[in-house]
């Protein structure tokens with residue numbers, strides 16, 4: 001198709017402001033922009049994150065592990081404000097050279113182990129605690145869906161969500177292209193959840209924890225405000241699964257950790273102790289806390 005609106009130059013140049021909601025943090029180069037050590041708390045796991053769908057996967061997993069009695073899964077969740085560029089601090093980049101939340105430092109062994117990429121973090125924790133990942137063929141099926149999510153969500157977030165909600169203008173071509181793909185993805189999930197209760201099969205697993213914040217949020221109109229546009233109610237199996245997951249106490253707790261928007265009672269900026277859910281949500285902190 002001829003392009004009569006833009007002819008790419010021979011060599012692309014970085015113009016600081018390209019527009020769109022995340023223009024101020026996007027850069028074409030990796031590495032730190034400033035020196036900044038990360039705080040370290042008392043628990044074996046140090047999580048540096050924000051309650052985006054990628055961050056929420058991991059805080060749900062920690063809360064599920066603790067709820068299942070794995071008391072050595074205690075964690076400190078520190079807030080990384082990505083809109084302020086915290087992910088480009090030197091300490092954060094040491095843990096995640098990709099400068100994206102979530103990033104984990106596992107200090108439970110003799111040497112600290114860095115873990116980045118939310119799927120890798122979920123798998124690391126599932127293997128470590130022998131939890132939320134079945135054995136044998138069911139393990140493989142759960143991993144199929146975990147990796148499906150890691151490959152699919154960028155089309156939802158970076159593709160559909162960006163052009164539907166964040167781009168400076170609404171262009172039909174990218175919206176049509178990514179809506180087509182996201183509806184296909186929802187149909188994939190709907191068919192799977194029509195044949196099994198959970199994505200991995202009969203057992204709740206890290207695959208459900210990974211997919212729920214993205215596609216559960218999408219169909220329940222929590223991300224991108226696009227449920228009507230996508231006719232989300234027609235994906236009835238996804239809706240049933242999303243609503244069931246939302247009822248889990250650990251999911252309710254996990255989704256508010258490192259959250260900085262919405263109802264103040266649903267924002268726990270940092271989590272260092274189980275009691276923080278009762279005592280330190282933003283509505284309880286006098287005058288609010290940053």
Ligand SMILES: N[C@@H](CCC(=O)N[C@@H](CS)C(=O)NCC(=O)O)C(=O)O
Pocket residue numbers: 025026052053054055082087099100101102116117118119150
């Ligand atoms: N594939 C990565 C994606 C992580 C990611 O995209 N994180 C976003 C927030 S949801 C981020 O930190 N963005 C900051 C930036 O791009 O500078 C994962 O699953 O961990």
